[in-house]
Amino acid sequence: MSSEATNSSAGVEADRMAGAEPVPGSGKSDPILVADGVRRSFGGLTAVDVEHLEVQRGTITALIGPNGAGKSTLFNLLTGFDRVDRGTWTFEGVGINGRPGHRVARAGMVRTFQLTKALTRMTVLDNMLLGAQGQVGERMAGAFLRNVWAGQERANTRRALELLERFKLIDKRDEMAGALSGGQRKLLEMARALMTDPSMIMLDEPMAGVNPALVQSLLEHITSLRDEGKTVLFVEHDMDVIMGISDWIVVLAQGRVIAEGRPSDIRSNQQVIDAYLGAQEDDSAEARGSGDD
Template sequence: MAEMLPIVAQARADLGTVAHTPGVVKPDAVLKAWGVQRTFGGVHAVDVERLEVQKNVITALIGPNGAGKTTFFNLMTGFDKPNAGQWEFDGTPLAGVPASTVSNRGMVRTFQLTKALSRMTVLENMRLGARAQPGENLFTALVPALWRPREKEITEKAMSLLERFKLDAKAQDFAGSLSGGQRKLLEMARALMSDPALVMLDEPMAGVNPALTQSLLGHIIDLRDSGTTVLFVEHDMHMVRHISDWVVVMAEGKVVAEGPPRDVMANQAVVDAYLGAHHDTDLGDDALLEEPSTKESA
């Protein structure tokens, strides 16, 4: 496990001064979004008035299926375009910026359904995630001396990450031969090849064998403790309470609650979002919150 950096401890402490209200301003936000709207026909999939993500902590984005969580991820990372709204990452406006540029700026994401290239090896998949590859240029590709040193650096970094994620023995195997949990690990490891400042994980535990769950949890905590900001979507409330520093709740495209995990689970607006109105229920009861990890409709 990585040793927590002082900046991480300070960021967590700073959250203790933040009001537990939707759209609250954070002391040191790495991602800020305001007025973001996305409609499909007459359905408002996303209608976020304001949302900020604190730097150097783990933030969970939760809500019932169809709340707009994945759509919000898609908008922030350039995989979809909004009807309205602005957002910035580390002070740089990103609205309308292509997904590749977003990634190069330091904000990367994983997907509900893993995107590993099945007919390439695990190591080749890892190499794809690296920045600044001179061999991608037609002219430098013709001169091995110009790209071989960088290729060696990339390979060494890839193998180091695969060892960290306990996938080094699979380096020469086709990615398509990996189990669902191993593919999740590969996607997370590949995301780190670009040294991101913010990693956005879309349902990292969906379809994962219980034997690998603790490993994934440990890696997410390690990301934070080594100074990487984490924003993740998850339905498993036990996991949310266990690893998140802050929780944002979406329902019907809107942010309806924010706060520390314990406070959010007892928030009546959150209970209503999951179970409907007129319920006097504490979401701290895991039995009530175990939802199937299915793909969102929006």
């Protein structure tokens, strides 16, 4: 990524982060997500051991770290897709630890997956409509009351079409999601997540397996989410991408937060360079090609 892009985002990031200290576990002025003592081990291996982590509202926060650092595990824990050994975390001031995944999503924290989960044998539009919340027709008894849910369905369809328009999938609305390309599936997954009207969106490697031409457009979509006031937390391998769009970067290694800060802080952090960037330069191709931990 060009240096101007980095600099321009550096210009505004100070404002968004409201002077947060670039040290591990630093406090934020307006945190949307606060995690304390989150720990998860598999057998004897401690995959995640995060003492304190805060995510600032309305920012793009990147979670980076070498393979096996526990990024995806932390993601799964925070979104209720895996169980913690111990630890608590609050989202918008409400404790959500121990809640199952669907209730975390209902609280407004929605996630995507590293291996894109498009519902392949359903149409793109049906994929989108699944994201809508509070549908009467999704209750078993409600399913028979077509008159009751038809109005809601029309409103949801309208919103889904607007989102498809924005993500340039409108022409594909009646096609099976399985017929989309890898990049289009990523877009669909992101649009579908937005359909739930989240306040925070967690993207697990949104660029993995996307052709370079589409990366720019995905980045624009992510930036525009922030500009609408949503909080974005994402895991990514590509350093150019991370440095270019992140307001804040959290570095994990061996399950712990070893550094936090603005892209400029991270770039010059010796610990990070040792743990991650050095390795990244050497086998970036491998890191991009093979998934994650």
